[in-house]
Amino acid sequence: MLNALQVFTTVVVGVMVGVEFSVxxxxxxxxxxxxxxxxQLGRAHGGRMLGAVMPFWYIGSLVLVAVWAVAGWGDRGAGLVVTAGALLIVSVLMSVLLLVPINNRSKTWTAENRPxxxxxxxxxxxxxxxxxVAVIIGAFALLVAALV
Structure with missing residues (x-):
């Protein structure tokens, strides 16, 4: 069961990294x-679309990593998983404090109302x-290293 959790978590975080890298x-x-x-209109639409999905993805990834860390405590690689979790916490804090405020403003902008x-x-x-993106790539790399 732990192996399935590890693989699932790594895939979820890896796909999130891919989406954010692509953006x-x-x-x-x-x-x-x-x-x-x-x-600018495309970015506003992307902000609305991804802004609705990414909070669940970031928090969900963090929860999965936390469950992995608890379930695998004492196993080889547990420190890597905990460090990956810390990086995901940093990414969530960055999102909430730095990126979301800008995104919340920009997703409503049109040519007529933008500042x-x-x-x-x-x-x-x-x-x-x-x-x-660099922070979540680091978290992903640590999760992959914890698997091997």
């Missing part, structure tokens, strides 16, 4: 290259997101 280095670059307001500094806010979100 940072593929989707947002594509949206930024679109003409006119299309990119003058909308690009700067988007750039700030991107910078925070790059750091968050």
């Amino acid at each position: 940072a280095f593929v989707i947002n670059r594509i949206l930024d290259a679109l003409p006119g307001d299309s990119g 003058a500094d909308w690009k700067e806010q988007g750039d700030r979100w991107d910078r925070y997101h790059y750091v968050r």
